[in-house]
Amino acid sequence: MQKKMAEFIVILTSMRFAxxxxxxxxxxxxxxxxxxxxxxxxDYAHQFGPFWFATFNSLGIYDVYGAPWFLxxxxxxxxxTAFCLIRNIPTKxxxxxxxxxxxxxxxxxxxxxxxxxxxxxxxxxxASWMTAAGYAPRVRTTNTSASLVSxxxxxxxxxxxxxxxxxxxxxxxxxYNANLPQKWQLxxxxxxxxxxxxxxxxxxxxxxxxxxxxxxxxxxxTLPAGDSTANAFVPSGNGYLVQPLPFVIxxxxxxxxxxxxxxPKDFVSDIYIENHHGEVLKRAFVRVNHxxxxxxxxxFQASFSNGGTLLHLDSHSFSNPGATPKHVEAQIGDTLTxxxxxxxxxKSFSLRNVIPAxxxxxxxxxSSPYVDLGPSMTYVVSSPSxxxxxxxxxxxxxxxxxxxxxxxxxxxxxxxSYQYLLIPVGPDGGINxxxxxxxxxxxxxxxxxxxxMQVATTIFKKQISTSYPSIMxxxxxxxxxxQSVMNAMTQLQAYPVPxxxxxxxxxxxxxxxxxxxxxPGTIFLYIGSVLLVLGIMISFYMxxxxxxxxxxxxxxGTDVAITGHSSRGGSNVPEVIDALYERIKTExxxxxxx
Amino acid sequence: xxSLHVRFDELNNDAGLRSSWHPKPMDGLWALxxxxxxxxxxxxxxxxxxxxxxxxxxxWYVALLISGLYWRPLQIMTYVVLAFSMVAVWLYxxxxxxxxxxLMRYVLQGDAAAMWMSGFLxxxxxxxxxxxxxxxxxxxxxxxxxTWLGVVMGFTALGVRxxxxxxxxxxxxxxxxxxLWEVMLLFCASTSLFYLFYESRYKAKALGAFVMPLVGVxxxxxxxxxxxxxxxxxxxxxxxxxxxxxxxxVPMMFIAYANFTIASLVGFAYILDGVSQKxxxxxxxxxxxxxxxxxxxxxxxTFGFLLFTISTILGAAWAAQAWGGFWSWDPKETxxxxxxxxxxxxxxxxxxxxxxxxxxxxxxxxxLWVVSFCFLGVNLFLSGLHSYxxx
Numbered sequence: 001m002q003k004k005m006a007e008f009i010v011i012l013t014s015m016r017f018a019x020x021x022x023x024x025x026x027x028x029x030x031x032x033x034x035x036x037x038x039x040x041x042x043d044y045a046h047q048f049g050p051f052w053f054a055t056f057n058s059l060g061i062y063d064v065y066g067a068p069w070f071l072x073x074x075x076x077x078x079x080x081t082a083f084c085l086i087r088n089i090p091t092k093x094x095x096x097x098x099x100x101x102x103x104x105x106x107x108x109x110x111x112x113x114x115x116x117x118x119x120x121x122x123x124x125x126x127a128s129w130m131t132a133a134g135y136a137p138r139v140r141t142t143n144t145s146a147s148l149v150s151x152x153x154x155x156x157x158x159x160x161x162x163x164x165x166x167x168x169x170x171x172x173x174x175x176y177n178a179n180l181p182q183k184w185q186l187x188x189x190x191x192x193x194x195x196x197x198x199x200x201x202x203x204x205x206x207x208x209x210x211x212x213x214x215x216x217x218x219x220x221x222t223l224p225a226g227d228s229t230a231n232a233f234v235p236s237g238n239g240y241l242v243q244p245l246p247f248v249i250x251x252x253x254x255x256x257x258x259x260x261x262x263x264p265k266d267f268v269s270d271i272y273i274e275n276h277h278g279e280v281l282k283r284a285f286v287r288v289n290h291x292x293x294x295x296x297x298x299x300f301q302a303s304f305s306n307g308g309t310l311l312h313l314d315s316h317s318f319s320n321p322g323a324t325p326k327h328v329e330a331q332i333g334d335t336l337t338x339x340x341x342x343x344x345x346x347k348s349f350s351l352r353n354v355i356p357a358x359x360x361x362x363x364x365x366x367s368s369p370y371v372d373l374g375p376s377m378t379y380v381v382s383s384p385s386x387x388x389x390x391x392x393x394x395x396x397x398x399x400x401x402x403x404x405x406x407x408x409x410x411x412x413x414x415x416x417s418y419q420y421l422l423i424p425v426g427p428d429g430g431i432n433x434x435x436x437x438x439x440x441x442x443x444x445x446x447x448x449x450x451x452x453m454q455v456a457t458t459i460f461k462k463q464i465s466t467s468y469p470s471i472m473x474x475x476x477x478x479x480x481x482x483q484s485v486m487n488a489m490t491q492l493q494a495y496p497v498p499x500x501x502x503x504x505x506x507x508x509x510x511x512x513x514x515x516x517x518x519x520p521g522t523i524f525l526y527i528g529s530v531l532l533v534l535g536i537m538i539s540f541y542m543x544x545x546x547x548x549x550x551x552x553x554x555x556x557g558t559d560v561a562i563t564g565h566s567s568r569g570g571s572n573v574p575e576v577i578d579a580l581y582e583r584i585k586t587e588x589x590x591x592x593x594x
Numbered sequence: 595x596x597s598l599h600v601r602f603d604e605l606n607n608d609a610g611l612r613s614s615w616h617p618k619p620m621d622g623l624w625a626l627x628x629x630x631x632x633x634x635x636x637x638x639x640x641x642x643x644x645x646x647x648x649x650x651x652x653x654w655y656v657a658l659l660i661s662g663l664y665w666r667p668l669q670i671m672t673y674v675v676l677a678f679s680m681v682a683v684w685l686y687x688x689x690x691x692x693x694x695x696x697l698m699r700y701v702l703q704g705d706a707a708a709m710w711m712s713g714f715l716x717x718x719x720x721x722x723x724x725x726x727x728x729x730x731x732x733x734x735x736x737x738x739x740x741t742w743l744g745v746v747m748g749f750t751a752l753g754v755r756x757x758x759x760x761x762x763x764x765x766x767x768x769x770x771x772x773x774l775w776e777v778m779l780l781f782c783a784s785t786s787l788f789y790l791f792y793e794s795r796y797k798a799k800a801l802g803a804f805v806m807p808l809v810g811v812x813x814x815x816x817x818x819x820x821x822x823x824x825x826x827x828x829x830x831x832x833x834x835x836x837x838x839x840x841x842x843x844v845p846m847m848f849i850a851y852a853n854f855t856i857a858s859l860v861g862f863a864y865i866l867d868g869v870s871q872k873x874x875x876x877x878x879x880x881x882x883x884x885x886x887x888x889x890x891x892x893x894x895x896t897f898g899f900l901l902f903t904i905s906t907i908l909g910a911a912w913a914a915q916a917w918g919g920f921w922s923w924d925p926k927e928t929x930x931x932x933x934x935x936x937x938x939x940x941x942x943x944x945x946x947x948x949x950x951x952x953x954x955x956x957x958x959x960x961x962l963w964v965v966s967f968c969f970l971g972v973n974l975f976l977s978g979l980h981s982y983x984x985x
Contacts, residue, residue: 026935033925288833300918
């Protein structure tokens with residue numbers, strides 16, 4: 001049994017095994033970069049079909065880096081490193097303390113030499129030559145023997161200890177942060193992830209709740225502006241676990257600032273940390289790259305989303321332009337039925353639409369080549385015949401060459417860009433003038449009158465006098481407006497639905513994605529990092545080169561044995577040994593010849 | 595007696611490669627100018643410095659000082675790059691722009707200087723290939739000179755672009771390592787610079803014929819993303835990238851990539867050297883010898899590995915600030931772990947097992963694919979947190 005254990009440790013600590021593990025781990029890591037990890041399981045099922053989905057699931061491919069087999073490889077690697085470390089620490093430390101120790105020489109074929117020089121003079125000359133070769137020795141003598149040792153890079157062994165200890169410390173820190181006991185509980189079923197994402201938090205069963213004093217966790221929570229939370233959600237497998245927090249996070253405000261080209265510049269969550277009685281303990285602005293550390297818990301700005309924006313919408317009918325627009329309130333994600341049988345799904349609402357001024361057809365201001373077209377709403381309309389089109393409605397009118405327009409983009413399914421419908425707006429800034437004019441035209445043609453240009457102009461003038469008196473005397477403006485109205489009517493021919501949605505008003509609300517982590521093992525990660533870098537520096541740039549000369553008196557002469565050792569190839573140790581032998585031989589012969 | 599003393603002195607240098615260092619007057623100037631430069635920066639900006647800025651300045655100061663003393667051509671290069679960049683910055687400051695000044699338009703603005711760099715490096719690549727087949731030392735000297743010109747223009751381009759990111763929109767300003775265009779520029783310039791270092795240290799000009807083609811390919815790719823993808827457009831940084839960590843993490847990573855790349859291509863030369871020796875070809879005669887190539891490979895990999903390790907750790911520390919986790923198994927992170935494990939394996943095999951020769955050259959050469967995938971492949975083919983360089 002003991003023998004087997006010893007054999008096992010020999011294999012575990014062998015270099016071949018370690019290098020194989022390094023390579024195996026590298027290859028295994030590739031899997032998770034090729035297959036997107038931690039997606040909803042339905043996506044995988046759709047992608048692989050039922051058989052492969054189940055097979056891959058049992059292999060843990062959807063969360064490779066948390067899969068038992070992957071963690072086992074990692075564990076064995078750490079174990080191997082730890083055993084190597086334990087086995088080698090004594091020799092490495094002894095090597096640093098005791099420089100007189102014998103090493104296996106890599107000096108080559110020499111068997112020693114007997115010189116006719118006396119012990120004293122042989123010691124003296126060898127010491128001076130070693131110094132000349134850059135290996136100034138330390139000398140130890142007795143009456144009958146002497147040792148000369150020169151060690152460059154004495155603390156080379158520390159490099160080995162530091163790098164390997166760093167890996168072990170690192171992994172211990174990471175294991176602590178990964179909360180292994182909890183992984184075990186998940187595995188044996190005493191904790192079960194909740195998979196119903198729409199359930200209110202109070203209904204989540206106890207088995208899906210983590211303890212308040214949990215050792216380590218990484219959770220997240222989506223918090224609409226004005227809301228508070230005392231829990232975070234830890235994603236786990238196909239569901240989530242509820243992690244109670246030691247305080248309440250209240251999101252006071254969420255703010256995005258922008259660059260002039262419309263790219264986001266900063267995401268800021270203005271949060272209050274409160275105790276459970278609503279008392280404010282701390283206020284902080286949490287930004288990307290600037291988390292808040294509070295009582296061992298880190299709070300990060302992770303993402304943002306819509307937090308319940310309320311839209312006031314009007315639907316105007318083109319087929320019955322005279323009818324009062326239907327007013328409706330909606331939130332993003334809602335589906336409305338408009339114009340009897342059209343399904344309108346509110347897709348998104350954005351506060352800004354920054355585009356290059358050239359693309360908007362307006363002249364750029366001096367300060368910036370970009371313009372902000374203001375807020376817009378996107379919605380998808382499904383017609384009764386099943387056709388779909390996407391629409392983009394801008395809240396505020398857009399000015400173009402002296403006339404303001406209501407702007408509405410349309411794109412049918414599969415088309416990459418929007419076609420724009422431009423409806424000129426009247427004195428109220430809305431499309432009511434246009435709709436009223438449409439109504440008048442319709443009334444006239446319903447009476448059987450043929451629609452000619454003259455009829456159209458007459459009705460237009462009448463319309464101006466009743467609902468746009470401010471431009472009564474401005475004929476240029478009238479002409480512009482008339483031209484725009486005619487253009488809009490032409491564009492309407494190709495418009496796919498008989499109505500248009502306008503945004504009458506809105507109450508925008510953000511939600512901040514907040515990440516909450518508790519990682520007490522982090523200090524070990526930093527210690528490990530520092531040790532690792534130090535160790536690598538020592539291993540690479542303080543290589544050990546060691547030359548040792550042993551002399552012992554033999555009658556009149558002296559026996560000389562020179563050994564050497566270097567920690568890396570390309571050193572001059574073998575050459576120095578050769579040269580030292582050569583010198584002592586020449587010196588002895590010279591003495592004989594004299 | 596005397597002759598033997600000379601031999602011992604020679605032994606004092608590792609195989610004659612590392613000559614002992616003696617100060618020269620130019621070193622004094624170097625130390626003086628660097629210290630003066632650092633002092634000026636402190637005088638101008640110390641009001642807006644946090645302690646991290648002091649740390650970064652300190653790191654750059656020490657690293658430049660030591661590298662310049664260790665390898666003197668770096669001093670000259672720094673002077674030239676600084677002079678060019680400062681002329682450009684000065685011209686911008688007096689209202690000269692690429693629109694109204696031909697020197698800015700065709701030479702000094704970031705884009706133009708980068709084009710010059712690409713041109714010089716491509717010419718240098720051709721030069722080194724010609725040298726490989728003609729063995730004319732004048733051709734080798736010309737190729738080296740062209741590489742130097744490329745390096746100078748490359749770093750000038752980076753310096754000027756750094757200034758340009760602030761022009762017109764001060765809040766956009768950032769160190770030019772924020773998108774694929776900028777890092778490709780850095781990659782071309784720094785790989786060439788490190789190649790020049792190894793070339794001059796080991797007097798190994800023929801290696802240029804192996805290292806520079808990859809730089810040439812990188813330069814072509816760089817031209818393609820400039821003209822076909824218009825990635826040279828200056829854009830501001832997304833919030834996650836607005837961090838002092840970027841000034842350390844990215845440049846260090848690219849010094850590591852440069853060294854790994856050189857090591858792997860020297861490995862390729864080593865393999866061909868072996869083939870050539872077997873067949874009695876001429877290649878082995880012009881290459882610097884197996885021992886030297888082995889040394890270059892090892893030096894480049896160790897230096898690269900050290901910087902790669904530090905840079906990955908800095909990246910993890912940054913990720914902990916920005917994304918709330920040291921390690922998210924994001925594709926870039928995973929691939930950098932793969933690169934790290936790969937070279938850790940290589941170094942173990944070499945230092946502990948003492949493996950040398952053709953097998954290790956193959957290992958070093960094949961590692962290029964792992965490194966390139968980590969550097970470019972991840973951004974081009976996979977998506978994740980590091981998706982800044984999408985085409």
